[in-house]
Amino acid sequence: MTLMDLRRVWGPRPLIAAAVGVLIQDEHGRVLLQRRGDDGLWGEPGGALDAGEDFLTGARRELREETGLTCQGLTLLPVPEGLQDGPELYHRYPNGHEIYIVGRRAHGTLPAAALDGAAPDDSGETLELRWFPLDALPDLSNNANRQSMNVLRARAGLPPLPLAPTPPAPPVGNFLRDLRRVIGHRPWFAPGANVLVNDDRGRLLLLRHGHTRKWTLPGGSLEPGESFAQTAARELFEETGLAAVRLEALEMYAGPEYRLTYPNGDVFDSVSVLYRAHGVTGTLTPQDGEVDEARWFDVDELPAAEELSSPVMRASIQHWKEGQSTRP
The missing domain is CATH 3.90.79.10 (Nucleoside Triphosphate Pyrophosphohydrolase)
Structure with missing residues (x-):
């Protein structure tokens, strides 16, 4: 069962999605970002896990689908640095679907020249791929991407990016x-x-x-x-x-x-x-x-x-x- 399968029966209402973000850097410390097909903004490769999938397997799959690349040294960032969670990670997609992202971040390195062989799949999720310096990032798609970039910026001694405001979290239910x-x-x-x-x-x-x-x-x-x-x-x-x-x-x-x-x-x-x-x-x-x-x-x-x-x-x-x- 995939997230899209779930959407067919759940509709656009808020969901908790177990997701992985993939942080790839080159030998110059630049980060690989994709320009997204849904909103035209930039973010790291990644996405929701399929049922039965672990985070590292999901990271490898998402990287391959969205960039056509593989990274042999891809690993999960340790806890707590690698965690994705919190009310700031609410996102409303252009199609109206609402989501709270929770999960992990993976990290790896590739040479800058690897981008010459990039070949995203034909889903339309990736419009463009580019290396960006951490101190010259483009407009990012959502707070999950901003938080991920802040992990890398902290490692590089750079100040954090501000997060976008989000609506209040719903009351605790079941x-x-x-x-x-x-x-x-x-x-x-x-x-x-x-x-x-x-x-x-x-x-x-x-x-x-x-x-x-x-x-x-x-x-x-x-x-x-x-x-x-x-x-x-x-x-x-x-x-x-x-x-x-x-x-x-x-x-x-x-x-x-x-x-x-x-x-x-x-x-x-x-x-x-x-x-x-x-x-x-x-x-x-x-x-x-x-x-x-x-x-x-x-x-x-x-x-x-x-x-x-x-x-x-x-x-x-x-x-x-x-x-x-x-x-x-």
């Missing part, structure tokens, strides 16, 4: 539930965040979910207009009554190995950012009706893998365990 009413059980992306919370003895907080009876970290699904960090803070408070002075982004888990099929048949491709909570305050109060139990676990007391709620949860807790083993 986006995934509403989406499922339209798409049924078909696979689609579920962006969200989870939080590692430790007590003063270094133990990890886990919650037993009231419906699945499986153990999870505090966390949940991202709503339109939220950043991953905002989701983490909101879910942490809703599920536990706790708040953090600072949330440190550690890792993103996404790709086919993190697909989850719920008992009712709904299929989700997880796009999950793991945070560590610092300066935790409040009284632990499990969310009524959602959380049956909250418990602190030492490393040697953690539930077995089959008692954890998802592949993302197993990877996240393994990340915590590995961090514990390296502590002095």
Whole structure:
């Protein structure tokens, strides 16, 4: 299922799109930009993932489709630098489709002469390709492109570009539930965040979910207009009554190995950012009706893998365990 397939049943209403931006630089530090076919403005190659696709595969596909180029050294930028999220990444396309972009940025280098062999596909998405110095950028299409250019400008010691104003984000609702009413059980992306919370003895907080009876970290699904960090803070408070002075982004888990099929048949491709909570305050109060139990676990007391709620949860807790083993 592609984003355009989803649009046929969802219409122009705001969607959360898991997307990747591809930042290619030449030996002079210039960035490769495409003049877009929809608005005539400039941006980095990239676009929405297809269901079942990971970010690096999507980056390679989008680069090939929109430029005809391949980049052997293409890699995902690390978290948090490589994250795309937040209310600033709202965009309304000329055809009226509204979107909130969340996801990753990939980066690679190609020689300037590679552009001589560029051959975009015939979709009309790319009108022109050109190298631009970071201090002489053209009119950019949207804030996702401006944020990406700001990542590169920060690396080069340049000030950030201002972002365009965006409308207020919609109130928090239940986006995934509403989406499922339209798409049924078909696979689609579920962006969200989870939080590692430790007590003063270094133990990890886990919650037993009231419906699945499986153990999870505090966390949940991202709503339109939220950043991953905002989701983490909101879910942490809703599920536990706790708040953090600072949330440190550690890792993103996404790709086919993190697909989850719920008992009712709904299929989700997880796009999950793991945070560590610092300066935790409040009284632990499990969310009524959602959380049956909250418990602190030492490393040697953690539930077995089959008692954890998802592949993302197993990877996240393994990340915590590995961090514990390296502590002095």
